[in-house]
Amino acid sequence: MIDPRFYEALGPMTVRALAPSAEIGGDAERLVSGAAPADRAGPSDLCYYEPKGAAPLTTSPAACIITAAQAHLAPNAGALILSDRPRSTFARTAPALIRARSFTPDVAIDPSAQLEDGVRLGHGVVIGAHARIGAGAEIGPHTVIGPGVAIGRRTRIGANVSIAFSLIGDDCLILSGTVLGEQGFGVAGDASGPVDVPHLGRVIIQDRVTIGANCTVDRGVFDDTVVGEDTKIDNLCHIAHNCQVGRGVLMAAFAGVSGSTVIGDGATLGGRVGIADHRRIGAGSTLAGASAVMQDVPEGEVWMGYPAKPIRKFLRETAWLNRKSAGARNAGE
Template sequence: MTPHRIADVAAALGLEHAGDGDLVVRAPAPPAQAGPEELAVAMDPKFLGDLAKGRARAAVLPAGADWQGLGLAAAIFAPRARYAMAGLTARFQHPLDAPAGVHPSAIVDPSAQIGPGASIGPFVVIGRDVTIGANARILSHVSIGAGARIGDDALLMEGVRIGARTRIGHRFVAHPNAVAGADGFSFVTPEPGAVEAAKDRGASDVFGAAATVYVRIHSLGSVAIGDDVELGAGACLDRGTLKDTTIGNGTKIDNLVQVGHNVTVGEHCLLCAHVGIAGSAVIQDRVVLGGKAGVADHLTIGHDSVVAGGSGVGANVPPRSVMIGSPAIKRDEFNRMWMAMRRLPRAMDKLRELTGGLR
């Protein structure tokens, strides 16, 4: 990694430093393993004791830590550890091997418009009438469908698939094998089938070919993605049926997330790994969906809500709610039910005692 002065690192992070600001470090490292040219990361007080196990001369420490007593030559002070970690890792990020220009093995339709400074890697396929913004980095084996538009400073990592007509804003990041613009999972039977019967009557009491042959409803819409959106590895965004599936500015989507057709995701949402959102759901601004949370179709989750990991949302959620469980309910109600369940064995024992052995 590129060497950095302690004073420069602190200035880039907007943090205070003490000691030898000219001391040079080449990479951050855990405190117990850090060598003399590495910056020990000990922002949590519980890691301060590990500094003695390593050989670091400089460290990132909690605000007010006794850096001299820890035997350091220099220190950077981080009052908000995880936020400092974001800036620190960005400062020492490994550079991508993405030289400007089009690799000889790439296939780029003559009608495509490639912005200045863009890098088009090996075996990339770019369809007709595609527009790619300035300084975009398209790594190997990416495919971009006809009519797609991608903004400036995008990063599409290996194997990403961008479907036809998809529109993407600036500074988009897609990790390996992510897909934006797949066909929606939408089928119908010639006659009312088992799912419709289950919804209407609570029983799967239909049978026969007309109720079990599935006919595709095609996705005529596409996907529209705002600025500063990140799409994790293997995540999938399906096209809308008639309108576009939309992802708002600043939203971050983790690995293996599924966003169904016609879904609207607002701005600055956080969708953690294995989240599944069924068709036509609306996720308003600043919603957090924990890992493995599921959202049923045609529901609305209100702005600034948090849904805990593993929860199953089967009804509309008001704004600023905290939901837990499957089916998901408000946190306070969930806690009361959980405490009641924990007391149930003792209550049953007491009931047996009072009734002389109730079974």
């Protein structure tokens, strides 16, 4: 469900009005008012579906599904918009239904914002409509808090921070220059060129999280990007859309986590670690500095290398290569 604190519905609209030039199957006058992923779309939602093989979408009662497949693969949909590029068609269509809430012009602190006792604001702070800031929180100079954002009690936020589409817990520390809740790098393409996929999710930062200076945490496409309790993130790290970071995770500087990755509780990421998208990093695992992680990492294991692999395997291979190199040098002398 789209969070109304951050997004406003522009519909309902008929399927025909959404896609006036498209080939439509089913009820072209069906009303659509929201958007959701295909597996959770309800009877008033728009979604897109790109089947793997001929897998049917039998469980979705969506008002409208954008798909390249035939109607028998989505029998419960009210209507279909047929497209060779469902994701890009969704990206071009969804903004007609849902719009991000914007700041009130020429107002630094919106009168509808709720500030509890003891909140301290630095010079030049901007706070959007219906934002909520808990007791004892500190907001640094020139920080921007977007509409609907909630910040917990005693949380401290540095200067020049931007927070949007986010819910922040109690006793957090967010250092200067960090950006939370902006759109991630989701791009679809068709004959008209690339188009940004709308991000309609949120960022959830749980209690007692530390996020260093100049970090970025992107909001999800539909689901939330979540950082769990007591996690500590160093400066200059990036967490992409839809990621789930567990409790007590340690992430050193320059770490980059690609979209839809899940990091288990208590994992440790060394400096400059890079993780590919849709990976699972097991609880209690360790990724050594500068590792490039292309595979899932089991719980409790230590991996390193480029590409990363279990540390014992990496060290054995490195030793073998060193012996071979030394032998080749000696043979050439």
